[in-house]
Amino acid sequence: MIRRQRLAAGLGALLAALAAGLAFPAGAVADETTAMAPKVDLVIDVSGSMRAKDIDGQSRMAAAKQAFNEVLDATPEEVQLGIRTLGANYPGDDRKTGCKDTAQLYPVGPLNRTEAKTAVATLTPTGWTPIGPALLKAADDLQGGEGSKRIVLISDGEDTCAPLDPCEVAREIAAKGIGLTIDTLGLVPNAKMRAQLSCIAEATGGTYTSVEHTDELTDRVNQLVDRAADPVVVPVATEGAAECAKAPTLKSGLYTDREEFGQERWYRVDVKPGQELRAAVSVAADRAVSPDYGVLLRAVTVHDREIVRGEAAGTGRTDVISTGLRYPKADSDDENAPAETVCLQVTHSFAAAAGVKATPGLPLELTVDVVDGPSDASDVASFGLGRGWWLLGALIVAGFLAGLVWGWLSRWRVAVWRTN
Amino acid sequence: MRITRVLSVALFALGLAAGPAAADSSPSASPSGDGGAPTEAGTSFRTATEIEQGQTATASGSAGDYLYWSFPADTGQRPTVKATVKLPEDHSGSEKWQVDVYDGLRRRQACQYGAQTRTAARGASSVELSCTLRTVRSWSEPWADDPLPGTYYIRLTVVGLAQSDLGLPVGAEVRVDSKDIGGSAAVDGSLAKPLVPGIAVTSAGEDDDKPGSAVLSAIDPDDGWSSGWWTDRWVWTGIGGVLAALAGIGGYALTRGSGRPSRVPPGA
Numbered sequence: 001m002i003r004r005q006r007l008a009a010g011l012g013a014l015l016a017a018l019a020a021g022l023a024f025p026a027g028a029v030a031d032e033t034t035a036m037a038p039k040v041d042l043v044i045d046v047s048g049s050m051r052a053k054d055i056d057g058q059s060r061m062a063a064a065k066q067a068f069n070e071v072l073d074a075t076p077e078e079v080q081l082g083i084r085t086l087g088a089n090y091p092g093d094d095r096k097t098g099c100k101d102t103a104q105l106y107p108v109g110p111l112n113r114t115e116a117k118t119a120v121a122t123l124t125p126t127g128w129t130p131i132g133p134a135l136l137k138a139a140d141d142l143q144g145g146e147g148s149k150r151i152v153l154i155s156d157g158e159d160t161c162a163p164l165d166p167c168e169v170a171r172e173i174a175a176k177g178i179g180l181t182i183d184t185l186g187l188v189p190n191a192k193m194r195a196q197l198s199c200i201a202e203a204t205g206g207t208y209t210s211v212e213h214t215d216e217l218t219d220r221v222n223q224l225v226d227r228a229a230d231p232v233v234v235p236v237a238t239e240g241a242a243e244c245a246k247a248p249t250l251k252s253g254l255y256t257d258r259e260e261f262g263q264e265r266w267y268r269v270d271v272k273p274g275q276e277l278r279a280a281v282s283v284a285a286d287r288a289v290s291p292d293y294g295v296l297l298r299a300v301t302v303h304d305r306e307i308v309r310g311e312a313a314g315t316g317r318t319d320v321i322s323t324g325l326r327y328p329k330a331d332s333d334d335e336n337a338p339a340e341t342v343c344l345q346v347t348h349s350f351a352a353a354a355g356v357k358a359t360p361g362l363p364l365e366l367t368v369d370v371v372d373g374p375s376d377a378s379d380v381a382s383f384g385l386g387r388g389w390w391l392l393g394a395l396i397v398a399g400f401l402a403g404l405v406w407g408w409l410s411r412w413r414v415a416v417w418r419t420n
Numbered sequence: 421m422r423i424t425r426v427l428s429v430a431l432f433a434l435g436l437a438a439g440p441a442a443a444d445s446s447p448s449a450s451p452s453g454d455g456g457a458p459t460e461a462g463t464s465f466r467t468a469t470e471i472e473q474g475q476t477a478t479a480s481g482s483a484g485d486y487l488y489w490s491f492p493a494d495t496g497q498r499p500t501v502k503a504t505v506k507l508p509e510d511h512s513g514s515e516k517w518q519v520d521v522y523d524g525l526r527r528r529q530a531c532q533y534g535a536q537t538r539t540a541a542r543g544a545s546s547v548e549l550s551c552t553l554r555t556v557r558s559w560s561e562p563w564a565d566d567p568l569p570g571t572y573y574i575r576l577t578v579v580g581l582a583q584s585d586l587g588l589p590v591g592a593e594v595r596v597d598s599k600d601i602g603g604s605a606a607v608d609g610s611l612a613k614p615l616v617p618g619i620a621v622t623s624a625g626e627d628d629d630k631p632g633s634a635v636l637s638a639i640d641p642d643d644g645w646s647s648g649w650w651t652d653r654w655v656w657t658g659i660g661g662v663l664a665a666l667a668g669i670g671g672y673a674l675t676r677g678s679g680r681p682s683r684v685p686p687g688a
Contacts (some may be wrong), residue, residue, distance in 0.1 A: 191584065198484065205506050207485045209482040209484065227463075231465065233618065278615070280524075318682075319486045319577075322527075322528075324524035367526075370620050372613065374609060375612070376609050377559050377608035382606035382607060383653070384607050384659065385654060387603050387657070392659065392660050400668065401671065402668050403668035403669060403675075404674065405677055406668070411676070
């Protein structure tokens with residue numbers, strides 16, 4: 001069966017091109033390269049333990065340096081790259097001073113490969129492992145601009161600066177709403193460190209990787225830097241209300257919000273008659289949560305009547321739980337019919353695991369599209385057409401019977417005419 | 421635009437009416453070469469890597485990553501998602517992998533057949549997953565979650581693993597093929613726009629060629645979305661009509677008999 005009408009599509013495109021030829025002149029394209037430039041901050045652990053010689057026979061530091069050199073060579077032109085160190089300068093025993101030891105080795109900006117490489121060459125394993133403070137500073141390094149932001153943390157040990165939990169630091173950074181992702185790499189990891197680094201990654205929607213060979217490190221960091229260079233839609237931060245009356249009105253687009261455990265979030269969307277509302281929501285599990293969870297998205301009228309709902313439930317390890325709904329508003333004869341305000345209610349049933357902080361709320365992503373309404377079905381089958389052998393049989397029988405009746409009728413008419 | 425589409429389809433249907441025999445020989449997905457197949461995967465719905473049907477996409481990641489791809493599926497297709505995960509040689513415990521498919525509204529889509537979740541025993545070097553969706557319909561009621569034409573998301577992840585295996589390098593390979601179900605699944609009604617996220621934004625700003633401006637999903641099948649006007653039900657119904665007419669003539673001829681009616685007196 002030919003479903004695709006190449007010819008039809010061609011004809012349609014031709015007609016459309018003719019029709020639209022003058023309607024849409026090419027718009028002036030603003031130069032947004034600097035504001036939209038993706039930013040990456042590589043945060044490298046230069047603590048004393050990096051001296052250990054257990055990566056391909058060389059020290060962890062040497063492996064990291066080699067990887068950095070290759071990464072700096074391969075960094076895409078548009079990426080603004082910076083390097084920050086932790087534990088590079090203070091060799092002493094004073095915990096307080098040691099835990100403030102983080103410095104910017106190379107500022108985030110257009111990359112000068114030679115300068116960056118020279119800076120990396122000076123590194124020698126020295127001090128403590130203040131991951132939390134380093135992340136905070138790295139987030140500051142990346143402030144400003146509209147592009148995607150990424151921190152790549154390379155460490156070989158867990159944070160030595162309790163009580164500041166780097167995992168919570170990461171969650172707070174993410175909650176600031178600057179669209180930042182933290183990816184972590186653990187060099188020759190142990191169980192505790194693996195848990196901590198993967199917790200940091202999870203908190204921001206990043207990834208965690210264990211590294212045991214130099215080439216793995218190079219490949220992964222390269223991959224992460226390239227990922228930062230991919231253009232991504234940046235969601236608009238919004239804040240849903242606790243009830244529909246106070247909810248923000250959203251237009252088509254992508255939005256983010258935060259929703260605490262047990263909280264309701266309400267948004268409003270205006271839908272004109274003949275339009276269709278499409279809404280999709282996903283709530284991310286950015287911390288340890290109980291293994292059974294769900295999300296509910298309801299479209300409700302201002303008078304609290306439910307129109308349609310989307311619901312999803314899941315179990316086990318997950319990054320997000322998501323659902324969506326469609327609401328086509330019937331066309332109206334009245335051309336000036338007002339748009340209907342549809343209230344969207346989002347609730348989730350994640351439960352925080354024991355000992356996990358409940359604030360800030362879980363990250364929520366909401367996609368809203370208001371498009372033309374569908375042409376509704378008037379029959380189950382396409383255009384009410386039939387198909388199959390039963391249809392053919394029925395038509396043949398019906399046609400045959402009709403022919404017979406017609407024949408007899410005309411014979412009877414002829415006979416009547418003759419007798420008269 | 422809609423009118424031109426309808427017009428062009430009508431023209432095409434007219435041209436096609438002459439040759440219904442051709443109507444049963446269309447391959448489901450165009451077998452495009454793997455030359456430009458993606459070698460990366462996204463890590464969220466927003467960053468999902470777009471692939472075509474019939475393309476084998478590869479990606480490298482770490483155990484524990486959530487890998488996302490997206491592909492277009494059109495009316496009448498029944499997509500099958502196949503994923504292969506190559507595990508590191510030294511993984512210390514069993515790993516349970518799962519592939520999930522979501523539609524353009526991020527609703528999880530059920531798998532009719534296929535091992536969606538599979539556990540790789542200790543020492544296994546790879547695990548193969550598969551998920552066959554329901555047939556994509558051109559329209560469904562808003563209260564149903566039937567598959568509709570648009571973007572589909574694949575999420576591949578490990579759902580259970582030993583803590584010591586977290587973060588080890590893994591390789592993944594996904595491929596989507598679809599079977600053309602044809603007229604038996606042709607339902608009435610159609611969406612104004614396919615279920616592609618962000619389509620209201622992309623179609624509002626007509627200058628979508630703006631460099632550097634990202635869109636939520638730029639997915640588009642090789643030869644465009646089907647208009648939903650053509651189904652082989654036209655052929656069946658048309659042939660049925662012709663056969664009915666022939667049967668009607670046959671029935672009529674039967675009542676006439678051969679030659680003159682016997683009751684008519686000779687010489688009348």
